[in-house]
Amino acid sequence: xxxxxxxxxxxxxxxxxxxxxxxxxxxxxxxxxxxxxxxxxxxxxxxxxxxxxxxxxxxxxxxxxxxxxxxxxxxxxxxxxxxxxxxxxxxxxxxxxxxxxxxxxxxxxxxxxxxxxxxxxxxxxxxxxxxxxxxxxxxxxxxxxxxxxxxxxxxxxxxxxxxxxxxxxxxxxxxxxxxxxxxxxxxxxxxxxxxxxxxxxxxxxxxxxxxxxxxxxxxxxxxxxxxxxxxxxxxxxxxxxxxxxxxxxxxxxxxxxxxxxxxxxxxxxxxxxxxxxxxxxxxxxxxxxxxxxxxxxxxxxx
Numbered sequence: 001x002x003x004x005x006x007x008x009x010x011x012x013x014x015x016x017x018x019x020x021x022x023x024x025x026x027x028x029x030x031x032x033x034x035x036x037x038x039x040x041x042x043x044x045x046x047x048x049x050x051x052x053x054x055x056x057x058x059x060x061x062x063x064x065x066x067x068x069x070x071x072x073x074x075x076x077x078x079x080x081x082x083x084x085x086x087x088x089x090x091x092x093x094x095x096x097x098x099x100x101x102x103x104x105x106x107x108x109x110x111x112x113x114x115x116x117x118x119x120x121x122x123x124x125x126x127x128x129x130x131x132x133x134x135x136x137x138x139x140x141x142x143x144x145x146x147x148x149x150x151x152x153x154x155x156x157x158x159x160x161x162x163x164x165x166x167x168x169x170x171x172x173x174x175x176x177x178x179x180x181x182x183x184x185x186x187x188x189x190x191x192x193x194x195x196x197x198x199x200x201x202x203x204x205x206x207x208x209x210x211x212x213x214x215x216x217x218x219x220x221x222x223x224x225x226x227x228x229x230x231x232x233x234x235x236x237x238x239x240x241x242x243x244x245x246x247x248x249x250x251x252x253x254x255x256x257x258x259x260x261x262x263x264x265x266x267x268x269x270x271x272x273x274x275x276x277x278x279x280x281x282x283x284x285x286x287x288x289x290x291x292x293x294x295x296x297x298x299x300x301x302x
Contacts, residue, residue, distance in 0.1 A: 075286060082299075086269075108153045109123070222262060235250040
């Protein structure tokens with residue numbers, strides 16, 4: 001499933017800001033040489049960097065005083081099970097390390113425990129980081145092809161051997177660990193961090209995480225941060241004085257609308273008969289036992 005273009009940046013409590021460098025035909029190493037950064041400009045950039053580090057440190061202090069929420073080991077495992085029920089139709093999320101197929105969503109191959117995609121940069125990043133630590137791995141030879149197809153649904157240079165290589169590498173403990181690390185770095189940790197800063201409890205943290213997985217951490221209209229901004233225009237987050245249930249209800253509305261806009265006949269039960277049901281049941285702490293439905297299948301966690 002998923003995913004919008006990837007853009008990573010530090011999360012702040014109320015407004016998410018992306019710093020974007022726009023390339024123009026005149027941009028080049030030579031032009032950079034002709035227009036070196038002035039001492040005044042460098043001073044401003046240094047001051048800004050110091051301010052951002054200070055702000056992040058303040059946020060870290062806020063989060064440190066909060067309950068672990070979804071980051072508690074048992075809750076984190078529960079989160080992976082709920083996501084796996086929607087992504088892989090199973091509660092055994094660890095069975096998906098070697099999963100890989102093209103599901104016809106225009107994102108190329110979808111693979112692994114969180115649905116890394118050859119067309120959305122996250123699979124490429126995973127293999128690049130893994131190869132840096134383990135140069136002789138069985139996927140390294142596909143890096144040129146992965147870079148070429150990034151952003152497309154193409155299999156050029158990947159067929160016929162890439163899927164077999166992925167499945168074989170998934171038996172290597174280091175690659176399994178690499179998948180988990182990248183999942184946490186790109187999806188889980190940023191989602192939980194921002195949810196806590198928005199004043200959301202464990203369920204709200206999961207709702208952000210699942211949205212991050214499905215829509216990707218993008219700033220576009222259908223990326224996670226874009227969806228959050230739209231929801232915040234309609235309701236205040238708890239950290240802004242809003243009511244948690246009301247804000248999350250709006251966020252799920254916005255997310256469901258985005259899913260339908262992309263594909264009108266898409267199944268939205270991961271929202272309708274799972275997350276929305278948890279919310280309406282008042283289970284803001286995501287307590288077990290838990291029962292939900294996705295794609296018509298019923299799942300239970302004792």
